[in-house]
Amino acid sequence: MDFLDNLNGFVNALPGAVAEGLIWGIMAIGLFITYKLLEISDLTVDGSFCTGGAVCAAMMTAGFNVWFAMLMAFLSGMAAGWVTGFLHTKCKIPAILASILTQLGLWTVNMAVMGMRSTMAILAVNNDVMVAMVFLEEVALGMKPFFYHPILTVGLFSAVIIGLLYWFFGTERGASIRATGANVHMARAQGINTDFNKVLGLMLANGLVALSGSLLAQYKGSAEINMGRGAIVIGLAAIIIGEVTFGKLFKNFALRLVAVSLGAIIYYIVIQMVISLIDVDAQYMKLFSAAVVAVFLTVPNLQKGKARHKKERKEVQNA
Amino acid sequence: MLELSHVWKTFNAGTVNEKVALQNLNLKLEPGDFVTVIGGNGAGKSTMLNAVAGVFPVDEGSILIDGQDVSALPEYKRAKLIGRVFQDPMMGTAATMQIEENLALAARRGKPRTLRSGITAAERAEYREKLKILDLGLEDRMTSKVGLLSGGQRQALTLLMATLQQPKLLLLDEHTAALDPKTAAKVLEATKKIVESSNLTTLMITHNMRDAIAYGNRLIMMYDGHVVVDVRGEEKKALTVERLLDLFSQASGSDEVSDKLILS
Numbered sequence: 336m337d338f339l340d341n342l343n344g345f346v347n348a349l350p351g352a353v354a355e356g357l358i359w360g361i362m363a364i365g366l367f368i369t370y371k372l373l374e375i376s377d378l379t380v381d382g383s384f385c386t387g388g389a390v391c392a393a394m395m396t397a398g399f400n401v402w403f404a405m406l407m408a409f410l411s412g413m414a415a416g417w418v419t420g421f422l423h424t425k426c427k428i429p430a431i432l433a434s435i436l437t438q439l440g441l442w443t444v445n446m447a448v449m450g451m452r453s454t455m456a457i458l459a460v461n462n463d464v465m466v467a468m469v470f471l472e473e474v475a476l477g478m479k480p481f482f483y484h485p486i487l488t489v490g491l492f493s494a495v496i497i498g499l500l501y502w503f504f505g506t507e508r509g510a511s512i513r514a515t516g517a518n519v520h521m522a523r524a525q526g527i528n529t530d531f532n533k534v535l536g537l538m539l540a541n542g543l544v545a546l547s548g549s550l551l552a553q554y555k556g557s558a559e560i561n562m563g564r565g566a567i568v569i570g571l572a573a574i575i576i577g578e579v580t581f582g583k584l585f586k587n588f589a590l591r592l593v594a595v596s597l598g599a600i601i602y603y604i605v606i607q608m609v610i611s612l613i614d615v616d617a618q619y620m621k622l623f624s625a626a627v628v629a630v631f632l633t634v635p636n637l638q639k640g641k642a643r644h645k646k647e648r649k650e651v652q653n654a
Numbered sequence: 655m656l657e658l659s660h661v662w663k664t665f666n667a668g669t670v671n672e673k674v675a676l677q678n679l680n681l682k683l684e685p686g687d688f689v690t691v692i693g694g695n696g697a698g699k700s701t702m703l704n705a706v707a708g709v710f711p712v713d714e715g716s717i718l719i720d721g722q723d724v725s726a727l728p729e730y731k732r733a734k735l736i737g738r739v740f741q742d743p744m745m746g747t748a749a750t751m752q753i754e755e756n757l758a759l760a761a762r763r764g765k766p767r768t769l770r771s772g773i774t775a776a777e778r779a780e781y782r783e784k785l786k787i788l789d790l791g792l793e794d795r796m797t798s799k800v801g802l803l804s805g806g807q808r809q810a811l812t813l814l815m816a817t818l819q820q821p822k823l824l825l826l827d828e829h830t831a832a833l834d835p836k837t838a839a840k841v842l843e844a845t846k847k848i849v850e851s852s853n854l855t856t857l858m859i860t861h862n863m864r865d866a867i868a869y870g871n872r873l874i875m876m877y878d879g880h881v882v883v884d885v886r887g888e889e890k891k892a893l894t895v896e897r898l899l900d901l902f903s904q905a906s907g908s909d910e911v912s913d914k915l916i917l918s
């Protein structure tokens with residue numbers, strides 16, 4: 336009986352989990368650019384995610400329209416990415432450390448944007464937001480037309496972003512960014528300004544991360560100073576889950592981005608499942624997520640190691 | 655075409671690992687010179703090529719390519735003038751990108767990277783023709799990831815990439831050393847074909863004295879960070895390994911090093 340109740344709760348929470356997964360998927364796509372394409376571990380995201388939410392909330396509170404607020408959120412994320420890029424390429428600070436410095440500094444910036452308070456509301460009742468958790472119910476009850484459904488709105492949003500990125504990474508500039516991440520020696524030998532490309536990639540990535548933050552703040556009805564904490568782990572989880580699940584099927588660049596988005600959805604469904612079916616206290620989830628991601632990051636390395644041993648053994652035999 | 659004058663480079667200056675890798679290096683290449691470079695381990699051959707390519711700035715001296723002083727230019731800007739193939743087959747290509755994508759990146763060497771398409775249909779046709787010349791069957795695998803290719807195939811591809819946009823200067827740093835003898839010979843032949851057909855000014859480092867003698871119109875030997883032997887023209891054509899060793903012991907003032915040279 337208890338379990339059935341839980342199952343019922345899970346099924347009811349499913350649309351919300353998918354919507355939230357889609358929102359985080361956009362942030363994971365941003366992370367994909369730095370982590371996968373540029374091979375930089377960019378921890379800026381934990382800060383720039385909140386920057387996006389905070390800027391969006393502040394702009395909308397000040398009476399600006401939601402599109403403009405989201406544009407500003409995107410630009411503020413780009414600015415954060417630029418700072419990390421500058422610290423890394425010009426000040427020669429290792430990328431991971433540079434991004435930690437930016438992230439730390441952003442905490443103060445984010446507080447300042449929210450008027451030195453740790454939360455700032457963007458309630459759907461007062462604002463013309465793009466997405467909101469309450470829309471789930473309102474659409475289900477017929478109070479709002481179907482196209483207000485968060486899964487639809489964010490899904491469409493993601494599709495447009497994936498389309499634009501697919502185009503961009505097929506251009507001369509986009510290809511040169513991919514080359515920068517794939518082999519920096521080759522890129523320079525081919526006349527590519529690798530430092531510039533790294534900064535550009537970091538800006539683009541954090542712009543998307545902030546955009547995702549602005550959507551989450553709207554969805555949840557407020558920006559919150561800790562909303563980005565652990566974002567990088569969620570993003571990595573989405574990337575890895577997407578790769579493990581769809582990697583064999585999705586080779587094309589656009590499809591790889593779709594896989595990231597789907598990975599984020601799967602992640603949120605699993606989390607929701609653990610919370611509602613097994614009744615785990617939500618406070619345990621961070622430890623749980625960290626452990627899951629650690630395992631997922633380990634497995635491919637173990638497989639690689641095995642393959643290498645096999646090859647070496649073969650070589651010894653052949654010798 | 656290339657003029658190095660009074661070039662000095664010290665690594666780890668002021669530490670116990672201090673190493674003067676280039677000592678008052680002077681070298682002038684005429685347009686169309688195909689120069690083979692030999693010398694023992696640590697003689698400064700790679701350092702010379704890297705200094706020309708701009709991998710690091712030199713401490714003193716000037717580097718002119720086609721009359722232009724490039725000493726202060728960063729590596730990616732000098733790339734406009736220079737084609738390069740490295741010793742390590744992994745270095746010259748992007749493993750996770752397709753063969754045609756690698757070629758398209760190389761075709762845009764020295765040009766601004768715009769928001770135009772990264773590769774066009776016309777280019778694909780052109781690359782297919784060029785890949786045929788390598789005779790490795792790569793023209794039928796243009797969308798394969800370069801990481802799937804063998805070392806020899808990757809070096810041949812890198813060579814093609816280095817010359818797709820005709821460079822003022824081609825730098826080859828033991829580009830066949832990591833290959834098996836048969837593949838090495840093939841890549842070397844392709845090198846000769848490409849260099850001669852476009853009359854490229856070339857510096858080619860090799861550890862194989864026979865190759866150094868057989869290829870090119872000029873041979874230099876480096877020792878202790880500068881050029882100690884410089885043979886060209888008829889003298890180069892008549893060169894033998896014995897004569898080369900002879901020249902070396904004269905230049906370095908000792909013949910015990912010549913053993914080291916052969917062994918290395």
Ligand SMILES: Nc1ncnc2c1ncn2[C@@H]1O[C@H](COP(=O)(O)OP(=O)(O)OP(=O)(O)O)[C@@H](O)[C@H]1O
Pocket residue numbers: 665666673674675693694695696697698699700701702
């Ligand atoms: N990046 C570097 N940092 C420190 N020392 C270096 C560096 N590059 C080269 N050296 C040193 O400079 C000297 C010249 O090295 P270089 O690589 O130019 O020799 P080489 O003639 O190419 O030798 P080999 O035939 O072994 O390739 C060596 O003593 C080497 O250890």
Ligand SMILES: [Mg+2]
Pocket residue numbers: 699700701
């Ligand atoms: Mg060397």
